[in-house]
Amino acid sequence: MSPDVTRSHPPTQPSIHPRITAACESLLEDVDDIASSCSGIIRREEPHYVDIMSFEELAHAVRPNIIGLVESVMVNETSLLAAPRRTGRERAQARVPLTMVLHAYRLTALHIWDRLVRLCGENAESNRALLDSASALWSAVDVYCQELATAYRDVETEQLLRDVRVREAALASLFSGVSGTGEHFADVADALRLPKVGRFVVVASDSWRVEPERAPATAERALASLGVRSAWRSEADGEVGLVVLTHAQRIERLMDNLASLTVGRVGISETFEAVVETPLAVNQARLARDTATPGQDGVMRFGDSRVAALVAATPDLALGLAQQVLGAVLEQTEEERCLLVGTLRAWYDAQGSAAEAAKLLHCHPNTVRYRLSKVTQLTGRDLHVPSDVVHLYLALEATRLFPPVPAD
Template sequence: MTGDSTTADARVVTACELLLDDLDAVTLEIAQLIRDDEPYYVDYMSRQQLADAIRPNIISSLQSMIRDEANSPTVARRTGRERAEDGVPLATVLHAYRIGTRYLWHELVRHCRPDPHASQALLGSASILWHSLDMSSEALATAYRDIETEQNFRDSRFREAALAALFSGVTTTGRGLADVAAALRLPKVGRFVVVASDPQSMEWSRSAESAERALASLGVRSVWRSEADSELGLVALTKTYRADRLNRYLASITTGRVGVSDVFESIVATPQAVTQALLARDAARPGTNVVMRFDEARVAALVTAAPELSVGLAQRTFEKVLDLPSEERGVLFDTLEAWFEAQGSAADAGNLIHCHQNTVRYRLNKLAQLTCRDPRNPVDVTRLYLALQAVRLLPEQTRG
């Protein structure tokens, strides 16, 4: 018979009906074959559960033979959705389909073999069975991937919400940060740091996944989130991968400013560490490539944390200096910065900026005259230092 007929040869129909009459035994046998060939199903479901799951597919395949036309892929689509939701690998599901179809074919051949005419008729209908397998496999795979895409979308949205909660400390689900950390597969206690960098300032910062992979290759667990003005990361340190090693690694890949918080031991302290890391990053001069630890940036962090006060201090302290031409102003600020770095030594400051110590003294005296601040007075020194930090860290605001 051909696919244009309403039913297959009567002898093929009889063979199919015999299998349908013995459906319980057929499905159990196929279930066992699948479990033997695909160990995944041994842990996934019992033999009887698997037999019940494949029953609609067996019925659909045999009915397609009886009608002598490819079956509707409705059952296959449902199977694809269900297996995707349960997390069964697609290749495993498709292999199970082939095992079942192969068994049905062998059983049909066995029933038709005694009658040469029945065997000949079965060969004429063989294309229906295998065409149905192809159609079902395609429909199953499409439905499976649709569910997989939906799951990935849900997972990515959940992950994004979890990361936002972790770094901000604000959850919209009522779950605590410890629960959020568990969802992200992070330990609740340990030794952690938060890293904050300028956007796109690290080699792998184009995606959170690449950042995690880069550190995971070093045996370090981390999670990352891209925000409008920063890249944020929580890094779980280990006994062999401590903060100093992380800092060296960050320095080797950064092309901008990176701030690192103090080490903390409870995951619930992450939001406070985010503040530290951002303050440490902002304490570095804009446009520089540097890894700044919060412990090293506390004074500068005070400046950036109160920008209005800091800008006011700088403008009031350096009012006359800021009116000078750009080049002259820059020379005076560079000299003052070198003098601070040299801990008040004119000779060492001169070495840093490649000039004679007397030149350093001359420039400092000029600054003292312009600012009415004496570098020998501790109070004036403190004011000059903070005002200089404001000029370096907030250049556009301080220069109006």
């Protein structure tokens, strides 16, 4: 800007009545007494302050805000905004609810107003001056409250981000067994607000059918609504959670609850009693999940699916076994392949009884025997030879867990 350009000036503030100025000066001289009075009022009206601050600490915190409000009345404009900003940050760091902080601020303003009224007396001229000053005081209170709330929410956001980072680090340590911060498992449990000893299981599921960033919160909230405490973390292939069992929430009931959530494949580890055993249970839960049929909802317990877990844990070996044992069956037309594989699985489900398998398939027992004979012919495996029965079962599980891709 060139030197000869005329600068604009802010509008001149209305003059303040000498009586108001004198009253404000008197308030500033008694600021320590006013701060003590306000401290007592706030502690009486908002008892939470008694637990977080001493009387002297609260009076010291109130003092600069009183000075700012009184000086705002003296000059008819809001000043000293650093005071409410500092108050907002300090109360947020102490996790005092914002509604309580704002209420304390208004209690302080009311006390200042009462003192101002008493100092100005009751003559008509003073009353008119007080009406003008009321606007200045309560405008300053509004601005102070806005500044305070903004500073409070800034700290609240910082705390939230810090809490999220701490929680993520704790979950990573808990599920992997490796602490990047050197924390002991007991410290990790404390950070997650979980007991160190009790009855636990780990649950591993496919990715929840919601936005990825909401999945852990969704899982935790869904179980919390059923009275179940848990802590969850999103991973590349799904969700993993540590669940606290109780007398009311036993493993069978948990399985029913998880089945009702329809979240795809779900695996549950063996029950364990110390949080330090979590990493081993994570592997069990993942293996149990991977034994469920892909693309279907299902809840699997590790203890009930150890054989299938052996197959799921070694995909390459499983696919090779399926091709070696059932290759000729898998090369049949899709309709024929489904009939033969379905009949063989029904025979295993029926404990090797053709008659019971026929009931499951709604066909004649001779039809079952004919199809099984064809499986024997194509595979060269005899269903009366134990080792062949084992090979066929493992190959069958491999085709369930890793379905073959149909040829063009």
